[in-house]
Amino acid sequence: MERASLFFIQRSSPLEMNQKGSWTRMSSIKIAILGFGTVGQGVYKTIETHQKELESVLGKKVEVAAVLIKNKEKDRGIHPGVLVTDKFEEIIDLNQLDVVVEAIVGNEPAYTYLQRAIQRGCHVITANKEMFASYGTDLKELAAQHDVSIGFEATVAGGVPVIQTIQQLLNINRIKKIEGILNGTSNYILSEMRAKGESFSAALTAAQEKGYAEADPTNDVEGFDAFYKLMILSEIAFGGKPDWERVPREGITAITREQIEKAEKLGLRFKLIASIQLINGEIVGSVRPTLVSKSHPLYHIEGVENSVSIEADIVGRITLQGPGAGMLPTASAVIEDLIHAVLKTGVPGNSFRMQQQTPEDSQVKEKQNWLILNPDDLDHFPLSLSSSAELEGSCLIQADENTVHSLRQENRNASFFEVLGEFMLEERQLVKL
Known part of the structure; x- marks a missing residue:
């Protein structure tokens, strides 16, 4: 009977051995996923396939307790024990809820959902760059008030850990400038136009067929996506954002095959570059098609890759590169934020640097x-x-x-x-x- 009883407990709740050498129930981390598109599915699958690694790092089992979806009738391959609902109230009222992962498109209802999750005392993680660019400051302040963390690595460059690099690895460095290729769709289109001599429309069609571009690609090709990401980077690098209306934003729709060929003859390549820096005490940014020479680290970034070049006063220039989108790269960023939240190794909710003007800043070439x-x-x-x-x-x-x-x-x-x-x-x- 004792063996049978022990077997039953092991199946219903994982066991761990305490310091006294006896078995006790292992506590678990309950997670809700808001939105079950590419990012939401990637997070769910990663938690399932990497459960042993998560338990090893966290000492606890990670369980998806609920998923918020639009259509409850559609079979999504979610385990029967998971609450699948189209009502946020059912999720926020769960008996145990530790972390809320938000992967919805647009400002609302994502912003409201995260506010309520924070107020309940949950750690929150978001991949929503438009919402976080607009309301990230407010969410950070709210998270600090409720002593929870807010993870947003997935908002900027997918699997490229640029947020963690700036927040945790460059604490003493004064960041001078950040330049990046932050939109893989636009970079793919420009790469195809140069390598294959295609027109913009032909390269865009190819990107849509491969799943790199949405049916409505406006956010990508007109620079909005890169703009939102740049605003997020601005705040963590310089402690503030420029006036949105004063930031030049241009897309790539007007770039022609002839212009690309002429630039190539000069040893230059077109890239959609997002740039932010501090000049004479003012945060100055831009998003626009830019010509990059072979000496620049972004010259060789091709296809759907993202890359961020950070210039700081001590370390000099460092460049991060990797997949900027996709199910698993973005899920990787979310899971890393999850680990930081649970282990309390992340940056506090309201942490961002207020960089002071230095003599070097005033010498930046305008x-x-x-x-x-x-x-x-x-x-x-x-x-x-x-x-x-x-x-x-x-x-x-x-x-x-x-x-x-x-x-x-x-x-x-x-x-x-x-x-x-x-x-x-x-x-x-x-x-x-």
Whole structure:
């Protein structure tokens, strides 16, 4: 009878041996997953397939207690013991709920759900970049008030641990600048256009067929996705965000095959670059198609890969690279946040750096190099362009953001692209404005 009884307890509740050498029931961590799309499914599957690893690290079994879905009638392959519901109230009222993982699209109801989870005392983890870019500051403050953690690694670059790197590995470094390829869809399209000579529309269709782009790709190709991620990075790197309306945001829809070919001849590649830095005490950011030279670490990032280059005062420049989206890479980021939350090794909810202005910041060059790919289309230019200032039908100018903005307004048919990395020209071939 004793053996039979012990066997029954082992099946119904995992056992662990305490310090006295006797068996006791192992406590478990109860998780709710809000949303069961690509990310939600990836988290669920990872918890199932890596249960032994989770128990080894956490000392507890991780159990998915509930899943919030839209259609309860659809079979999703979820174990019968898991509460599957379309009502958030049923989840927030569970007897035990330790962690809430949110993988919903859009600001609401995701923001409200996470507020209520935090108020209940749950750790929360989100993969929702639009919502967190808009309400992350409020959620961090609320989490701090309730002494819970908030994980958001999955909001920026999928499986690339850029958030943890900035928050935990660069505590003393003063970050000067962050540049990144934060949208795999756009990077794939630009890579295909260059490698195969395809048009934008053909490359976009290929991305949709492979599942890299949504049926409505606006967020990706118009730069919104990268913009939201950049705002999240700005706050953790500099302690604040620039005025959204003042951040230039351009997508890749206007990039032509001819422009890509011309840039390639010059040793440059088009990338959709998100950039943020501190200049003269002001946080300055941009999201736009940019020309990158071979000397820059983002030059070789191809396909759906994401990469973030961080420049700091002590370490110099470090570059992180990896899959920026997909079921398992994003689930990996969520699970790592889960471990930090349970072990209390994560950064406190309201933790972000308030970086002070330093003498080095005021010395940051406000002027950048810009390439005009079609100088013949210039209608108004403050200097006459002689043949000595042209380079294979292109012109390189050195100017600040405001000057280039004015030039663009006056020369609607001309194309201006910032150039990153070393791009050597003779002095007489550079027009300084």
